[in-house]
Amino acid sequence: DSGVTQTPKHLITATGQRVTLRCSPRSGDLSVYWYQQSLDQGLQFLIQYYNGEERAKGNILERFSAQQFPDLHSELNLSSLELGDSALYFCASSSHGETQYFGPGTRLLVL
Amino acid sequence: AQSVTQLDSQVPVFEEAPVELRCNYSSSVSVYLFWYVQYPNQGLQLLLKYLSGSTLVKGINGFEAEFNKSQTSFHLRKPSVHISDTAEYFCAVSNSRGGSEKLVFGKGTKLTVNP
Numbered sequence: 001d002s003g004v005t006q007t008p009k010h011l012i013t014a015t016g017q018r019v020t021l022r023c024s025p026r027s028g029d030l031s032v033y034w035y036q037q038s039l040d041q042g043l044q045f046l047i048q049y050y051n052g053e054e055r056a057k058g059n060i061l062e063r064f065s066a067q068q069f070p071d072l073h074s075e076l077n078l079s080s081l082e083l084g085d086s087a088l089y090f091c092a093s094s095s096h097g098e099t100q101y102f103g104p105g106t107r108l109l110v111l
Numbered sequence: 112a113q114s115v116t117q118l119d120s121q122v123p124v125f126e127e128a129p130v131e132l133r134c135n136y137s138s139s140v141s142v143y144l145f146w147y148v149q150y151p152n153q154g155l156q157l158l159l160k161y162l163s164g165s166t167l168v169k170g171i172n173g174f175e176a177e178f179n180k181s182q183t184s185f186h187l188r189k190p191s192v193h194i195s196d197t198a199e200y201f202c203a204v205s206n207s208r209g210g211s212e213k214l215v216f217g218k219g220t221k222l223t224v225n226p
Contacts, residue, residue: 002154002156002157031212033213033214035214042216042217042218042219043201043203043214043216043219044216045213045214045215048212048213056213058213090154090155092155092214094212097212098143098160098162098205098207098212099145099157099160099162100157100212100214101157102147102154102155102156102157103154104153104154105154
């Protein structure tokens with residue numbers, strides 16, 4: 001158990017819908033990272049937050065957004081969902097930015 | 112930009128045999144290097160990491176890796192594998208010089224240990 005929690009574990013929704021994925025980092029970790037794992041793209045970095053502020057952006061679509069709240073939990077919002085958004089979404093956290101610990105992931109299926 | 116190449120997409124081995132999973136990286140700056148393991152239908156678990164110091168790094172479950180700067184490699188080894196080592200293994204790199212610490216992953220190597 002990494003200490004990073006993600007909810008929900010599974011999510012099934014329809015095209016055009018909007019979903020919110022939630023992540024709670026390890027106690028004391030200020031950085032939260034979001035990654036997408038898909039069969040064709042592999043594991044790709046989406047976005048990083050540090051203590052409530054956006055720190056880095058990767059291959060994140062404009063339909064996707066994220067935020068980190070004062071209690072340090074983070075949410076990833078995916079809107080206008082398409083079939084191609086079906087993937088495993090991971091959250092990771094770190095304290096000093098050197099080592100990231102991953103949550104169990106949220107498996108999203110868009111029908 | 113950084114990139115990671117895992118040279119083998121699939122590696123089948125017999126139980127108790129040694130295994131090496133190969134990883135090469137490309138980066139214009141100093142890096143940290145990681146190996147993560149993903150068991151079926153599970154998340155990513157950190158196996159080991161190289162941040163600095165000794166180039167031979169030992170991790171969990173009897174795995175070790177050696178950082179070779181001249182060959183830009185970070186190969187993962189285990190002298191004797193078990194059935195329970197069947198999983199997908201990911202090599203990853205991050206920038207050690209500050210800024211974003213995002214991880215860049217290789218495409219993964221599926222290790223299958225057969226009885």
